[in-house]
Amino acid sequence: MNEDSIPAAANTAQQYAGEAREKATQTAEQLRDQAQHYAGQVRDQAQQVASQVRDQAQRAYSESDQYVRQNPWTVVLGAAGLGLLVGYALAQRHEPSLRDRYVSDPLDHARDALYSILAPVATRVQKEYGHARSALEDAAENFKDVDPAKQASRLGRKLRFW
Numbered sequence: 001m002n003e004d005s006i007p008a009a010a011n012t013a014q015q016y017a018g019e020a021r022e023k024a025t026q027t028a029e030q031l032r033d034q035a036q037h038y039a040g041q042v043r044d045q046a047q048q049v050a051s052q053v054r055d056q057a058q059r060a061y062s063e064s065d066q067y068v069r070q071n072p073w074t075v076v077l078g079a080a081g082l083g084l085l086v087g088y089a090l091a092q093r094h095e096p097s098l099r100d101r102y103v104s105d106p107l108d109h110a111r112d113a114l115y116s117i118l119a120p121v122a123t124r125v126q127k128e129y130g131h132a133r134s135a136l137e138d139a140a141e142n143f144k145d146v147d148p149a150k151q152a153s154r155l156g157r158k159l160r161f162w
Contacts, residue, residue: 068075
């Protein structure tokens with residue numbers, strides 16, 4: 001590579017850069033124009049849809065107004081029926097009464113707490129009762145073999161000793 005080829009390469013690079021810049025500018029302008037065109041189309045369509053919706057709403061309002069004027073009792077009875085249905089649906093919600101809120105619920109909670117405290121005690125009492133019962137049954141079985149007169153005389157001798 002000689003010294004003359006470096007400026008030529010620089011000129012070629014500048015020329016390519018200029019062409020690329022020009023091409024990028026053209027492409028950006030084309031894209032901007034297309035975006036503006038599509039935005040205009042979308043705006044026009046949105047305005048058409050809004051106009052159609054507005055027209056339909058006005059038609060529905062005028063038709064319903066005309067119906068109400070021609071059939072007032074039907075509308076009044078329908079509104080009353082709808083009000084009854086809504087009232088019935090709302091009345092089905094269960095609000096706790098004062099008795100439930102301030103008497104029954106606290107008593108239920110207290111009973112549950114008491115049961116949770118006493119459950120281990122009751123289990124222990126049942127277990128001890130079982131042991132005592134088996135001990136009494138064994139003692140009763142052994143008592144059959146004891147002669148009461150003999151035991152009374154032994155007890156009497158011990159009491160005289162005192």
